[in-house]
Amino acid sequence: MARTAKIVDLPAITRLDKSKGKISAQLTQILRDAVQNGELKAGDPLPSSRELASSLAISRGTVIQAYDQLIAEGVLSTATRTGTFVSHDLSDTVVIIDETGKQPSDLKPHLTSSAQAYAKILKEFQPIPHRPFAVSVPVGRTRPNDVWRKFGNKFRARGEAIPTGYDEPQGVFSLRHAIAAYVRRSRSVHCEAEQIVICSGIQQALYICSQILFQPHAQVWVEDPAYRGTTALLANIPQQIDIVRIPVDEEGIQVENALNIAPHAQAAFVTPSHQYPLGMPMSLARRSALIAWAKQQHAWIIEDDYDSEIRDYGQPFPSLQGMSPDQVIYLGTFSKVLFPSLRLGYAVLPPALVAPFCGLRALIDRHPPSAEQHVLAAFIQEGYLEKHIRRIRKVYAENRLQLIALVKQYLPPSLAHLQSGDQGMHMVLWLHPKLNDVEIAIAAVNVDVAVKAISTTYSLAQQRPGLIMGLSDFDSEQLHYAMQQLAQIIKQAAFVHQCL
Numbered sequence: 001m002a003r004t005a006k007i008v009d010l011p012a013i014t015r016l017d018k019s020k021g022k023i024s025a026q027l028t029q030i031l032r033d034a035v036q037n038g039e040l041k042a043g044d045p046l047p048s049s050r051e052l053a054s055s056l057a058i059s060r061g062t063v064i065q066a067y068d069q070l071i072a073e074g075v076l077s078t079a080t081r082t083g084t085f086v087s088h089d090l091s092d093t094v095v096i097i098d099e100t101g102k103q104p105s106d107l108k109p110h111l112t113s114s115a116q117a118y119a120k121i122l123k124e125f126q127p128i129p130h131r132p133f134a135v136s137v138p139v140g141r142t143r144p145n146d147v148w149r150k151f152g153n154k155f156r157a158r159g160e161a162i163p164t165g166y167d168e169p170q171g172v173f174s175l176r177h178a179i180a181a182y183v184r185r186s187r188s189v190h191c192e193a194e195q196i197v198i199c200s201g202i203q204q205a206l207y208i209c210s211q212i213l214f215q216p217h218a219q220v221w222v223e224d225p226a227y228r229g230t231t232a233l234l235a236n237i238p239q240q241i242d243i244v245r246i247p248v249d250e251e252g253i254q255v256e257n258a259l260n261i262a263p264h265a266q267a268a269f270v271t272p273s274h275q276y277p278l279g280m281p282m283s284l285a286r287r288s289a290l291i292a293w294a295k296q297q298h299a300w301i302i303e304d305d306y307d308s309e310i311r312d313y314g315q316p317f318p319s320l321q322g323m324s325p326d327q328v329i330y331l332g333t334f335s336k337v338l339f340p341s342l343r344l345g346y347a348v349l350p351p352a353l354v355a356p357f358c359g360l361r362a363l364i365d366r367h368p369p370s371a372e373q374h375v376l377a378a379f380i381q382e383g384y385l386e387k388h389i390r391r392i393r394k395v396y397a398e399n400r401l402q403l404i405a406l407v408k409q410y411l412p413p414s415l416a417h418l419q420s421g422d423q424g425m426h427m428v429l430w431l432h433p434k435l436n437d438v439e440i441a442i443a444a445v446n447v448d449v450a451v452k453a454i455s456t457t458y459s460l461a462q463q464r465p466g467l468i469m470g471l472s473d474f475d476s477e478q479l480h481y482a483m484q485q486l487a488q489i490i491k492q493a494a495f496v497h498q499c500l
């Protein structure tokens with residue numbers, strides 16, 4: 001015989017607070033919780049709506065409303081003779097109550113190893129505070145000018161950027177067309193608009209590449225050091241990619257070395273125009289060797305071209321894609337030349353990859369916000385992007401000189417020296433080998449200084465301490481103060497580690 005639910009005796013029913021209103025919603029939640037935590041079991045009958053209403057001194061209609069909602073959710077069922085009862089479909093529901101008597105909602109869910117790994121990664125990818133020496137913060141003279149804001153207003157009010165239905169997963173045509181013309185002109189990339197897919201930054205493009213290009217356990221070459229967004233991604237996707245770290249020298253990735261270690265790899269992830277984070281361009285000899293290998297192996301080269309537009313003088317180095325469009329997947333971004341929160345980047349793909357790439361793109365988030373794409377398309381088409389780039393190149397060149405002067409003023413060369421370079425938005429400050437860059441970067445945050453430890457970009461075997469220092473356009477007073485603080489931290493650490 002079925003147990004009779006003494007519904008009015010349910011401890012939770014005392015939670016019903018008539019003074020708070022929405023009594024039917026409260027009752028629904030109380031009954032739903034009672035079923036979920038096992039106070040009411042599958043098959044338990046509930047009192048009639050009349051009985052429950054009178055025992056709680058509420059209207060019968062209120063109870064009926066709550067029952068109807070739970071019947072619609074499948075929590076309760078109803079039958080002509082037996083009345084309302086907890087649905088039998090819930091009989092498999094296991095209610096876990098631990099020895100301390102805790103209810104399931106009090107217990108921590110079991111996290112898979114990949115969930116735990118991603119939770120750890122989140123800590124590493126927290127946004128950097130907008131403080132000296134953060135990289136690519138759009139402050140001061142590098143902030144996009146008023147045209148950007150005006151275009152936004154204009155297009156949202158009455159242009160193509162008004163609300164619409166779903167758009168193309170590949171990205172709006174006007175933006176793809178504008179990017180194709182821009183990268184052909186400025187980066188010697190060979191492409192048509194049809195080969196371009198708009199992404200939420202290079203990060204998303206890297207993710208899609210990692211999902212569509214490789215068999216499980218594929219070997220891939222990754223520069224050593226390399227961008228953590230690439231290494232953390234490849235190390236954590238379920239395909240269990242075999243990441244073969246290849247050291248870089250002043251000519252870029254050591255292709256000879258890679259050929260000896262892993263000749264049959266399926267891909268190479270590289271930053272040929274401006275090695276991340278060290279800053280040198282890949283030599284022509286290395287480019288040719290890399291392409292020759294990729295052609296022979298039918299391997300892919302993933303070219304991360306994140307900030308090459310920003311060169312202090314002379315032309316940016318041409319892309320690798322222009323030398324071998326069938327082998328190279330070219331990734332570009334507006335995070336550096338405009339601002340990171342825009343979340344717009346692009347992949348230039350060999351034609352056969354466009355459909356699979358867009359298919360996955362559609363499943364992730366359909367497509368990037370159309371309004372931003374239209375605004376950016378007009379910004380590029382009307383020549384403002386290139387004007388903006390010309391302006392910020394001068395600013396970064398000036399800021400580079402200022403950083404060099406600051407380091408000279410506040411730090412002895414025996415403890416820290418800057419790696420020379422003439423492009424990009426950051427510089428590397430090498431530290432005395434006995435210093436711990438992670439500890440220094442953490443201490444710096446506490447005094448409002450934002451630097452990144454370079455050792456995290458290396459494989460364990462190659463690690464050496466240094467700081468990645470951004471050239472964002474903070475004012476001179478702020479920069480002096482920040483450098484003083486940082487120098488103090490480094491000197492204190494040097495004292496502790498006996499490097500003085």
Ligand SMILES: Cc1ncc(COP(=O)(O)O)c(C=O)c1O
Nearest residue numbers: 201202203227276306333335345
């Ligand atoms: C080398 C490198 N690649 C890719 C990215 C990712 O850029 P996005 O903001 O376009 O995802 C960054 C960002 O800092 C980077 O430094």
